[in-house]
Amino acid sequence: MMTGNPAPRRLSIFGSTGSIGRNTLDVVDHLGGRENFEISVLTGNGNVELLARQARSFGARMAVTANDRHYQSLKNELSGSGITVAAGKSGLMEAADREADWVMAAIVGTAGLAPTLAAARRGADIALANKECLVSAGDLFIKSIHEGGGRLLPVDSEHNAIFQVLEENQRHAIERVILTASGGPFRTASLEEMAGVTVETARAHPNWSMGLKISIDSASMFNKALEMIEARHLFGLKPEQIEVIFHPQSIIHSMVGYSDGSVLAQLGTPDMRTAIGYALSFPPRPNLPVERLDFARLARLDFEAPDERRFPALRLARLAMTRGGVQGAVLNGAKEVALEAFIERRLSFLAMADITERVMDDLAHLPPASAMDDVFVADRLARQRAAELMKLDAAG
Template structure:
């Protein structure tokens, strides 16, 4: 297939898109697909948090109309990097939100962490199609966010490989026929480690995912299995299923990305090589399909697929996430915020690997059960959880 794909969307005008978090792993893969199909897409806006050089390079490469850097102190640097291009430069959190408000039909939400909430809501509130790679927004504000989706007629397309797999095989018109959805997990780099051995694992070991190429924070979340816990909560909000109908299954090869079991005994699964360009391409071209330069799946060469139950004793983050969803209210917000603080401290080598789940559990216990009814409530709880987790980090690292 030629790179310059005319008529990808049945002869329509190029799809107008925005990429929030263009310098991260998901953003870079999105950029790769867009550059392979230049006639099919018009890039309205791109953003990054602190990487001015990467942002400017991306904006130039795709002829973006607007580029925003989250760190306001780097505005002058960005403006100079884009001098003479005609690309509008801006900086600060409000500028990132403005990027989501630009007239793009499709918005990739790939900002890591709770910082992605406001831009995601901005895109939703103008009825855009949101390709959601930021699971933390649904974790900390899922009910409120999905209510906004319904209110404004927006569309959310999951980018996480597991939820994208479910999206492709679930029967939305007959959800009552779905018995359960099954999220697969690679098990991370420490799947076979004894619990005692986990105390000594290093930052370098934790970010070395065996199958996927991801950013540092998400890689650590995969190693603790918090990533799967967050995805458990995300699945509840995306597909409207209770926790009792969501399961997690460890699948080390990362070939079966998720499964949907129906009441007649049928189990439908989506398979593919572990390459994020597949789910990104699915959302980028939805409701049609586009070419993605991924390695074809060769099941004969793989030879064997294996599955096992997750071990919540060695990896308690999965249990904490499930309990937070069942508790509801502020608990998922506390879980997410405390985890972000703890993972950051681990990456800075201030705490040990097993301390991450301990810090999250302590924050959940300290802050208790409380309701959240607005985005403002989410912000207050998020700040309190970060403070509680931060104090715990200080005690451990002192």
């Protein structure tokens, strides 16, 4: 009989220098690091120094910066290490082509689409943090997962929560999923107050510490809108089965309602390492040093229905899901341009949804995507149209 330790699992982390990527390496470290895992590829973009440090410390086989201009500095940082270095879009595709059992998809934005789809097609298990894969290219992405034969493991805390409490053998009995949302900094603000929101007030998320864009997306509920579309694709739901409820303490991360009236919820302190660890160890649960819930100290959990007049992004998500096709890509592309304009103080907070909805209406005729290029075209057209509309509004 053969004995000995099983071969270490091969992991790749796309976006290892970001918040999710750093937390993933922290979890890997807690679960035995190089003893239990072999790091195939780490990718980053601008933070070359951190990428090189991570690659050396975890003994990665390959390190990729998505930015061609950083190739030489990454090469210099890693000289003598024996670690293969690559850069640019082709470097990311090389990364996707490397052998890996499990890939963390944590590149922010549409840049994550092509490498993640390619890794899915190769058959790796995909731990999905990047939202665009499902929001913009949901049907194609799910098809790639099926073709490759790997598993899709949601990392976004809400979807990870649903994944944890969704009873696969009871699919027929699932009535609804309930995504929780903290409500952000403007949960109790009036419509008038929200008209005057600034970048500084919008970025202050009460419970989670995140980057600028995702914090503003959380304040406007666009982040929740993207999560609704994600949930539809991940769990094969109808738009009317997806509900959103404000829950300011962010302790319940989401819930699934069944036909017998039962609702199963996943609770925990807001720490992404729980979701990442679950996706890494699944099905067994790992041992992680996250803060434990103290119910006596918590005392209460509150809930309230979101007001879609103040948070129109939620209505736009439902519209995109009902229309289907590339409307998710259009919503996301238009929202990105509106968000940039808000950050640069060229657009008001509430106008982000207004611009997005007008672009979605203008591009409602686009056909469904049969290849990734169709998604990129929809994204480009949406961005162009959003810019045009803002120019027209500013002129008129």
